[in-house]
Amino acid sequence: MVKTIRIGTRDSELALWQAHTVQDKLRNLGYTTTLVTVKSTGDILLDKPLYELGITGIFTKTLDIAMINNEVDIAVHSMKDVPTALPKGIVEAAVLERANVQDILLHKGLDFLNGQGIIATGSLRRQAQWLHKYPGHTVVDLRGNVNTRMQKLNDNNWNGAIFAAAGLERINLKPKDYLDLDWMIPAPAQGAMLVVAKQDDSYCLEALSHLNHINSEICVHIERAFLKELEGGCTAPIGALARIDKDQIHFTGVLFSLDGKDKVEISKTCKIAEKKDIGVKCAQWILENGGREIMESIKKEMSKE
Numbered sequence: 318m319v320k321t322i323r324i325g326t327r328d329s330e331l332a333l334w335q336a337h338t339v340q341d342k343l344r345n346l347g348y349t350t351t352l353v354t355v356k357s358t359g360d361i362l363l364d365k366p367l368y369e370l371g372i373t374g375i376f377t378k379t380l381d382i383a384m385i386n387n388e389v390d391i392a393v394h395s396m397k398d399v400p401t402a403l404p405k406g407i408v409e410a411a412v413l414e415r416a417n418v419q420d421i422l423l424h425k426g427l428d429f430l431n432g433q434g435i436i437a438t439g440s441l442r443r444q445a446q447w448l449h450k451y452p453g454h455t456v457v458d459l460r461g462n463v464n465t466r467m468q469k470l471n472d473n474n475w476n477g478a479i480f481a482a483a484g485l486e487r488i489n490l491k492p493k494d495y496l497d498l499d500w501m502i503p504a505p506a507q508g509a510m511l512v513v514a515k516q517d518d519s520y521c522l523e524a525l526s527h528l529n530h531i532n533s534e535i536c537v538h539i540e541r542a543f544l545k546e547l548e549g550g551c552t553a554p555i556g557a558l559a560r561i562d563k564d565q566i567h568f569t570g571v572l573f574s575l576d577g578k579d580k581v582e583i584s585k586t587c588k589i590a591e592k593k594d595i596g597v598k599c600a601q602w603i604l605e606n607g608g609r610e611i612m613e614s615i616k617k618e619m620s621k622e
């Protein structure tokens with residue numbers, strides 16, 4: 318049976334770009350598709366509370382609900398925004414070939430680097446890594462979609478703000494002048510797009526299987542296994558990056574304290590064939606080597622707020 322695949326997306330410029338990319342790829346394979354932009358959450362239409370359905374992510378919640386309510390067939394996400402546990406009945410259908418994984422700094426001149434600086438980011442991971450490298454600087458909170466954050470950087474007296482290179486490249490907003498933060502470990506799955514579908518939707522699962530990029534999938538799964546093993550339901554400054562080079566996987570994982578002072582890092586290389594549990598094992602090593610204390614103090618700190 319031929320059907321029209323309804324692709325769910327959020328309405329930010331980045332989300333639309335990502336959804337159009339998936340749409341083009343499916344079209345090229347001969348599938349019929351339509352884009353459904355989902356704006357605000359329709360929680361009230363659900364017959365069960367969100368936690369019972371396993372819905373947790375703030376960025377993915379709206380689309381999860383649209384899928385459960387059968388308004389869309391598949392949904393396109395930035396994979397780093399997707400919680401490690403998906404809602405009941407929703408599964409990973411494809412990981413697209415990963416783009417630039419790095420973080421970059423947009424700035425108004427770099428003289429501040431060796432003095433006092435004010436850097437904007439809403440990410441605990443970026444905050445901790447920045448303060449670890451530049452303990453004399455101040456980090457201020459910055460939220461909103463990519464376009465909003467760029468506008469706020471222009472409107473304030475901050476020295477710079479940190480962005481995922483992939484997000485800016487996708488919507489052609491990467492300026493000529495930026496600082497590559499090649500020392501900053503990216504978020505697990507940064508730069509990767511994930512398409513999810515319903516577990517029992519064999520038509521969509523088959524269609525999307527053609528979009529999966531196996532080496533990207535291997536890497537993000539290792540990074541997310543590391544994240545899942547470490548965080549245990551609590552957000553923390555965690556970076557993870559797996560890269561494949563010929564038949565080898567190089568993995569680096571790191572956990573910081575919120576103020577960036579404490580850091581536990583691990584790097585491991587293994588053959589792709591021996592990759593089993595490398596993310597989980599590295600996370601366990603981190604916990605046994607000072608990470609457990611860091612996670613405890615983060616939990617304490619967060620429960621105060």
Ligand SMILES: NCc1[nH]cc(CCC(=O)O)c1CC(=O)O
Pocket residue numbers: 395396397398463479480481483484485506507508509
């Ligand atoms: N949290 C927001 C978000 N989610 C995905 C991206 C960009 C694309 C990506 O990192 O995969 C961004 C923007 C950013 O982090 O600057």
